[in-house]
Amino acid sequence: MSFLQLFRSTKGGQPAFQPSIEQRNGQATSDLLGNWDIDLKTNKVVLSGKICRIFGISVREHLDSSELLEDFIHPDDKAIVKERLSEAMNKGIPYNLIHRLLLSDDSVRTVHALGDLFYDQNGEPAHFIGTLLDMTEPGSDNHPTGKNEPVHASSASPMPDPAYTETLINAIPDFIQFKDGEGRWLKANAFALSLFQLDDDSYAGKNDDEIAEHYSISPESLSKCSSTDEQVWESSRLTRYEDRITAPNGQTSVYDMVKVPIFNSDGSRKGLVTVGRDITERKQAEQLSQYLAYHDPLTELPNRSSFKDELHQALSVEGGRQQKLAVIYLDMDRFKYINDSLGHSVGDRLLKQIADRLAECVQEKGTLYRLGGDEFAVLLPYVLALNDAVDIAKQIIKSIDHMFIVDEYELYLTTSAGISLYPNDGEDAQSLMKYADTALYRAKEQGKNNYQIYHSSMNIQTYKIFLLEKDLRRALLRDEFELYYQPRLDANTGRIVGMEALIRWNHPEWGLVSPDEFIPLAEETGLIIYIGEWVIEAACRQNKAWQEQGLPSVSVSVNISAHQFMRKDFIHHMNRIIAETDINPHWLEIEITENILMDNDQSTILTMQNLQKMGISISLDDFGTGYSSLSYLKHFKVDTIKIDKSFIRDLRVDSESYFIIKSIIQLVKSLHILVAAEGVEQEEQLHILRRMNCDQVQGYLYSKPVPAAKMGELLKRGTLHYHSSLEEGERLFDNQRQFFRVPFPFGLSSDMTIIQIRDKRLELGKTEVIIEDIGLGGLRFLSVVKLPVNHEIIIEFATEIVGKMLTFHGFIVWQHELEDQLFQYGFEFQITEPEQSALARLLNELTVQLRKSPLPPNSRWVQTDKLKYLKCNQSQKEATERT
Numbered sequence: 001m002s003f004l005q006l007f008r009s010t011k012g013g014q015p016a017f018q019p020s021i022e023q024r025n026g027q028a029t030s031d032l033l034g035n036w037d038i039d040l041k042t043n044k045v046v047l048s049g050k051i052c053r054i055f056g057i058s059v060r061e062h063l064d065s066s067e068l069l070e071d072f073i074h075p076d077d078k079a080i081v082k083e084r085l086s087e088a089m090n091k092g093i094p095y096n097l098i099h100r101l102l103l104s105d106d107s108v109r110t111v112h113a114l115g116d117l118f119y120d121q122n123g124e125p126a127h128f129i130g131t132l133l134d135m136t137e138p139g140s141d142n143h144p145t146g147k148n149e150p151v152h153a154s155s156a157s158p159m160p161d162p163a164y165t166e167t168l169i170n171a172i173p174d175f176i177q178f179k180d181g182e183g184r185w186l187k188a189n190a191f192a193l194s195l196f197q198l199d200d201d202s203y204a205g206k207n208d209d210e211i212a213e214h215y216s217i218s219p220e221s222l223s224k225c226s227s228t229d230e231q232v233w234e235s236s237r238l239t240r241y242e243d244r245i246t247a248p249n250g251q252t253s254v255y256d257m258v259k260v261p262i263f264n265s266d267g268s269r270k271g272l273v274t275v276g277r278d279i280t281e282r283k284q285a286e287q288l289s290q291y292l293a294y295h296d297p298l299t300e301l302p303n304r305s306s307f308k309d310e311l312h313q314a315l316s317v318e319g320g321r322q323q324k325l326a327v328i329y330l331d332m333d334r335f336k337y338i339n340d341s342l343g344h345s346v347g348d349r350l351l352k353q354i355a356d357r358l359a360e361c362v363q364e365k366g367t368l369y370r371l372g373g374d375e376f377a378v379l380l381p382y383v384l385a386l387n388d389a390v391d392i393a394k395q396i397i398k399s400i401d402h403m404f405i406v407d408e409y410e411l412y413l414t415t416s417a418g419i420s421l422y423p424n425d426g427e428d429a430q431s432l433m434k435y436a437d438t439a440l441y442r443a444k445e446q447g448k449n450n451y452q453i454y455h456s457s458m459n460i461q462t463y464k465i466f467l468l469e470k471d472l473r474r475a476l477l478r479d480e481f482e483l484y485y486q487p488r489l490d491a492n493t494g495r496i497v498g499m500e501a502l503i504r505w506n507h508p509e510w511g512l513v514s515p516d517e518f519i520p521l522a523e524e525t526g527l528i529i530y531i532g533e534w535v536i537e538a539a540c541r542q543n544k545a546w547q548e549q550g551l552p553s554v555s556v557s558v559n560i561s562a563h564q565f566m567r568k569d570f571i572h573h574m575n576r577i578i579a580e581t582d583i584n585p586h587w588l589e590i591e592i593t594e595n596i597l598m599d600n601d602q603s604t605i606l607t608m609q610n611l612q613k614m615g616i617s618i619s620l621d622d623f624g625t626g627y628s629s630l631s632y633l634k635h636f637k638v639d640t641i642k643i644d645k646s647f648i649r650d651l652r653v654d655s656e657s658y659f660i661i662k663s664i665i666q667l668v669k670s671l672h673i674l675v676a677a678e679g680v681e682q683e684e685q686l687h688i689l690r691r692m693n694c695d696q697v698q699g700y701l702y703s704k705p706v707p708a709a710k711m712g713e714l715l716k717r718g719t720l721h722y723h724s725s726l727e728e729g730e731r732l733f734d735n736q737r738q739f740f741r742v743p744f745p746f747g748l749s750s751d752m753t754i755i756q757i758r759d760k761r762l763e764l765g766k767t768e769v770i771i772e773d774i775g776l777g778g779l780r781f782l783s784v785v786k787l788p789v790n791h792e793i794i795i796e797f798a799t800e801i802v803g804k805m806l807t808f809h810g811f812i813v814w815q816h817e818l819e820d821q822l823f824q825y826g827f828e829f830q831i832t833e834p835e836q837s838a839l840a841r842l843l844n845e846l847t848v849q850l851r852k853s854p855l856p857p858n859s860r861w862v863q864t865d866k867l868k869y870l871k872c873n874q875s876q877k878e879a880t881e882r883t
Contacts, residue, residue, distance in 0.1 A: 033111065033132040035172075036069070040125050045069060051132065056104040074100035074108065095128075098135055110135040118238070118258075131168065175225075175255065175276035181269030183207050183229060196222065197248050217248040225257075229272060232259040242279070253280040296370040298348055299355035307369040307377050311429045314381045315422065325381045325422045326366075326389035329436040330358070330396065332374035333414040333448040339374075342409060349406050361395045377436075386421055386453065386462075393417040393451040401449065414449035416440060424765075425454045446470065459765040460754055461785045464510060469521045471507065476530060480506050483538050484705035485556070487714055488676060488698045491690050495719045498555045498589065500698065501539035502705045503531070509757055511788030515559075523563055532564040533573060540581035540588060542708055547587075551715040557589035557619060562596050566603065571610045578614070585615035589640070593621050597636050608636060619676070624664065633671055641668055645679020645699070651688055658688065665692045686722065741775030742843050745854035747862040747869070748774075750781070750799035755809070758792045770866050771799065774843065776836050778810060778828040784821050784870045787812055795827070802846055803858035806839075822867050 034048030047055070055072055073081055077099040084097045095115035100108050115130030169176055169189045176189040185203045193199070196217065203211050208226050212219035225245055232239045238260045246252040255276040262271045294306040302310070314325055332354060339347035351374065358376055362368045365388075366380035378396075380389055400415040418440025420426065425435045435454040443452040453466060475481060481503055488498040505513040522528040536558050543556045564570060578585055590611060597604060597620075608618055619640035620633075624647055633641070643661060651657045665675050677689050680699030689697060701722045703714060714720065747770035754762055769783040779797070787793075789812050797808040814826040831839070849856035855863070862869050 033134050035129070035131050037130075038069070038128045040128060054103065054109070072101050072103065074102045076100070095130060118240075133164075133168075174278075175274070177225075177274040179229070179272040179274070181271060183226070183272075185211065186271065195245075195247055220246070225274070225276075228257075228259065232261050232272065233269060236261060236263070243276075245276075253278050254283045255279065299352055299370050301355055301359075301368055301370040301376075303369065304371045304377075307371065307379065308429060308433075310367065311379055311432065314379065315427070315429055315432075317381075323381075324383045324385070324424075325379070326383045326386070327420045327422075327432045327436040328378040328380070328389060328393055328396075328451075329371075329418040329433075329440040330376040330378070331416050331440055331444070332376075332400070333416055333444075335374035335413055338411055338413065342406075346406050346409065350404055350411060353404050353406070354400065357399045358396060361392060361399050365392060383421070386419075386424075389419050389421065390451065390453070393419060397449060397451060416443035416448045417451035418443055418454070419451060420454045455763050460752065460767045460787070463754070463762070463764050464785070465517070465521070467509070468505075468507070468513065468518050469525070472518060472521055472525065472527055475505055475507075476527075476534065480508070481531070481534060481538075482506055482707070483535065483542065484707055485711035486698060486705040487703050487711070487720065488557075488696050489702055489720060491677075491686070491694050491697045493719065494702070494721060496552070496554055496715060497696060498557060499711065500557045500559075500591070500705075501535060501542075502559075503535050504705075507788075509788070509790065509793065511790055514786070517786065519561070523561060526563075528561050528563050529567070532561055533577070535559075536574070536588075537577045537581060540577055540583045543587055544581055544583045546712060546715060547583075549712070551712060552718055553587060554715070555587045555589045555617065557591050559591045559621065562593070565592060565596050565607065570607060571614075574611065574614065574616070586617075589617045589619055591619045591621040591642070594623065605636065608638075612637070612639075622678075624660070633668065633673060638673060640674040640676055640696075642676045642678050642698075643694075648677050648679045648685055648689075648699070649681075651685045653688065661689075661694075662692050665694055669693065669695075683722065741773040741780070742847055742850070743773040744771065744861075745850070747772060747782070747866045748799060748801070749860040749862050750797045752781075752783070752798075753796050754793060755796045756794040766798075768870070769797075770862055770870060771797070772824075776829075776840055776843070777831075778813070778826065779808070781825055781827060782818075782866055782870065783823055783825065786817075786823055787815065787825065789813060789815050794830070797827075799860055801842060801859050802849060802856050804842060806842075819867070822870070 033054060034051040036048070036051065037046040039045070047057075070078070081097065081099055085095060095113065095117075098110065098112050100110050102108060112133040112135045113130055114133070115128055117125055118127040118129060169187075170191075172189060173191055174189075175192045175195060177192050178186040178188070180186055184205050184207050186205075188198070188203065193203075196211075196215075198211070198215055202214060206214065208222040209219055211217075212222055225243070228239065228241065228243075238258065240256070240258050243255050243257050244252055245255055256279045257274065257276045259275075260273045261269070262273065264270045294303060294309075295301065296303045311327070317323075335347070335350070338350065351370075354374075355368070355370065355376075358368050358378075362378055366378050369377045369379070371377050378392065380392065383389055396417060397415055400413065404411040404413070418436045418438065420432045420435035420439060422432055426432050439452040439454045443450050446452065450470060452470075455463060482505075484502045484504050485499045486502060487496045488500060489495060490497050503515050503519075505515075505518055507513050519528065519531075522531050539556045539558050547553050567573075578588075611618060617639040618637075619642055620636075620638045621642050622644040623641040624644050641664075643664060647657045647661055649657075651661065661677075668675050674695045676696035676698060677685075677694050678698050680686055680689065680697045680701045682701065686697060686701060702720045706714070750769055750771050751766040752769045753764045753766050755764075756762060767783070767785060769781045769785075772780045772782060774780075781797075787795075791811045794809060794811060797806075799806055808827075808829055808831070810827055810829040810831075812825050813828045816824045818824050829836075846856060855861050
């Protein structure tokens with residue numbers, strides 16, 4: 001049986017230190033060999049250096065197993081050693097035995113072994129700690145075994161000389177202190193006296209306060225060490241803990257403290273033994289190890305482990321408060337090439353600079369991590385909306401896109417970013433990390449140097465905006481923009497007197513995109529300057545081409561954004577375009593909004609004067625929607641005002657708009673300014689405007705915006721007659737129906753999402769739409785989202801009819817704008833014959849029920865105004881996303 005097996009088989013009872021300290025003393029001779037400590041849980045041994053040298057083993061070797069100790073016990077003494085160890089364990093008495101050691105050189109040494117058992121917090125044996133004193137007789141030959149008479153092990157030795165005990169205690173480099181039952185100091189070793197700067201024996205018999213007063217030291221130092229004394233007495237057992245003790249010199253150290261209470265036979269307090277080991281260096285090493293475990297040594301940023309832990313922690317906090325948080329994954333494009341080409345030394349210094357720039361972008365908004373290599377992550381624990389994360393990603397991409405200088409090298413690289421959002425994309429750390437990484441991969445696929453958002457955080461409209469913003473910069477390079485033209489006519493004769501150039505974007509996936517959808521994005525990104533210049537130049541070239549073809553000469557008007565109008569070089573660019581296109585400035589009109597007039601008084605007047613000196617006319621667009629008053633028209637000399645279509649839409653003889661428009665026309669014409677009305681779609685509106693002496697009209701009643709080729713045909717005609725384009729559109733779409741359809745008296749609510757664009761699968765949120773009718777081949781629906789007619793965009797509908805959940809897949813085959821921001825679509829199913837047969841049975845059932853009631857039960861009917869319902873629902877969702 002090994003020592004370890006002996007210790008583990010012993011349950012132990014009372015603390016090993018309960019007997020008095022005198023019982024530990026055996027007979028010592030002249031030498032302290034050292035100490036030993038057996039960890040009973042790991043079976044490893046710690047020996048002092050001198051014992052290692054005597055045994056002839058290395059420090060590394062002796063740590064491996066307690067079996068080594070047994071190997072050095074004399075064969076004739078092993079039985080008695082095991083017996084006394086067992087007795088000490090079972091009876092709870094200290095181990096106290098004189099026996100022989102057989103060393104590796106076959107020499108014999110007699111030792112006095114003293115040992116005690118230490119228990120853990122559960123009362124289980126944890127350590128067996130002891131001391132070896134050399135008892136070999138001076139002058140002995142220490143002959144090898146077999147040539148000596150055996151020495152019989154004995155524990156009946158007389159008590160050692162107290163001088164040896166004193167030497168032993170003072171030689172131990174740990175804090176050792178003895179107190180009586182009243183808390184008075186009895187004895188302290190040299191280490192303890194040095195720690196508290198006690199330079200003589202006057203401390204004996206005094207308590208902490210008396211010692212502090214006697215030695216003129218701070219009582220806090222002593223009281224800190226004694227603060228747990230009463231707890232130990234109350235527990236009546238060995239207590240172990242860690243404590244920070246500040247010495248009188250101000251130095252603070254961490255100690256592993258052990259306190260053992262000793263009681264008299266009647267249960268009264270006898271004494272308290274305190275042993276403390278300075279573990280400051282070990283704690284510092286542990287702290288360093290902990291820091292390195294959670295930080296990147298190169299950049300000193302938190303690492304992947306830290307990121308995972310803090311993300312889990314943030315989710316546990318935010319989950320209770322329903323707060324959004326965002327994860328951004330970053331990857332440095334081309335870093336591997338630089339690292340491989342110039343070496344890891346340059347690469348490491350570049351990574352440090354990258355980390356500095358990223359930290360500058362993130363600051364207190366979140367936490368930056370280095371995941372490894374050239375990969376970083378950002379955790380934004382408090383975001384109000386997705387745009388907060390997008391703004392950080394944009395700032396990072398812009399920051400990295402500037403030159404780095406490492407040694408003599410000028411280095412350029414870019415970064416790609418992937419964003420996921422809680423709780424939109426997932427409610428656990430693994431999902432958020434996975435989806436951010438997926439979005440990062442998509443950013444790499446899209447040509448790098450951009451960010452991508454995980455798609456599930458978007459409904460169709462937000463996803464569309466996201467794609468438009470991403471593709472906008474390349475649209476100019478790919479020549480995807482096109483100008484449409486809407487004629488402006490004499491209100492009385494219908495003669496074309498001008499035309500407005502309106503930009504359209506032929507997006508490869510979303511079809512013809514209106515300026516309302518992408519111009520705000522262009523203004524936000526700064527691309528509006530380049531797009532605006534392209535519009536002016538393209539409109540001038542096209543108008544010049546029509547004039548050269550012999551078509552009637554009329555002015556073309558272009559919309560100018562405030563960003564463009566306020567540029568100091570705006571007039572310079574206008575002169576350049578006029579010269580390059582060789583157009584007479586008289587045939588160019590600049591449309592500005594009221595906001596431009598409000599923003600900058602003097603510079604605006606100067607720019608307007610310069611344009612008019614060139615021969616370019618100026619019109620004030622969307623008049624009535626801003627905050628300007630008619631008095632501004634005297635201050636800013638414009639040639640035409642255009643009444644906004646929001647006033648024209650509700651124009652009737654008895655409407656409020658009637659009196660507003662009539663007053664505007666009368667006052668404006670008194671200033672000799674032309675008046676044009678936008679958005680004229682009904683004959684009644686035209687007749688009212690004629691009676692008010694409105695000069696010009698523009699709207700769907702005469703023509704919607706048309707491509708350049710169609711506009712050329714209208715110019716050739718010269719004069720247009722109004723018609724109801726809406727009725728023509730309805731007849732056109734009616735003629736496209738191939739199957740009988742069931743019309744709904746009320747709209748049917750449905751969830752719609754895009755599931756695929758070409759060969760790319762998507763996971764988008766739901767957008768609510770209203771189905772107007774349904775048949776075996778498709779359905780007709782209304783939406784406030786403008787969608788393209790594109791067979792490669794596969795859409796999914798999910799709704800409930802008479803208690804049955806239905807899902808349809810297919811694509812849009814036609815589209816029509818009924819009114820401002822309300823679109824009607826024809827949708828064709830992708831459906832199998834069995835699915836079509838099941839749908840036919842359901843529609844027959846629905847038809848029967850509709851005859852009984854216009855609102856069959858268990859269906860998602862919308863009983864309010866369809867347009868108001870959709871717009872209200874859309875506004876609520878946008879508000880939710882913002883918050």
